[in-house]
């Protein structure tokens with residue numbers, strides 16, 4: 001660090017930039033506490049309990065979810081679901097544009113009669129219910145998955161899916 005700073009200052013002097021190098025204040029904190037100071041060049045990762053930067057633009061409470069938990073929980077789904085537009089379906093339907101999408105409407109996917117009989121459009125809240133217990137949410141559906149037990153993991157995987165599936169907040173979101 002010291003060498004780098006000296007080199008930078010030397011370069012600065014050679015290039016005759018700015019004011020006198022001795023008074024550059026930015027170098028002080030790093031020299032005073034080189035071990036504990038966070039490296040200024042690394043992107044700040046969210047500390048536990050702090051909102052993940054990846055979810056910062058999502059509506060509450062999804063902006064408080066953990067990206068790491070979302071990514072981890074999604075691994076439970078990805079053997080059956082793709083999220084990229086036009087990527088097709090696996091064992092389960094493609095989830096692109098899921099939020100606001102009519103249930104059982106992924107093109108070309110052969111849904112169960114139970115899911116086809118439903119008429120709702122997917123919201124984050126409904127997805128939370130579905131994932132809490134896929135078997136009871138729509139009895140007779142064919143998603144053979146036991147669910148995501150922890151509420152914080154559901155919150156996280158829903159936030160993750162919002163980012164992955166191109167979630168756009170409704171223009172005039174009615175208060176629910």
Ligand code: HEC
Pocket residue numbers: 073074076077078079080081091092093095098102103104105106110111112114115127131140141142143144145148157
């Ligand atoms: C073993 C495969 C499998 C796993 C694992 C799985 N799913 Fe599914 N999923 C399916 C199938 C099959 C369907 C269609 C069910 C039907 O037609 O009744 C489905 C349907 C869905 C639907 C409804 C889509 C629509 O178009 O209405 C959503 C949303 C969904 N899954 C999300 C998830 C999420 C999120 C996870 C992980 C937490 C997950 N699934 C894990 C197989 C799976």
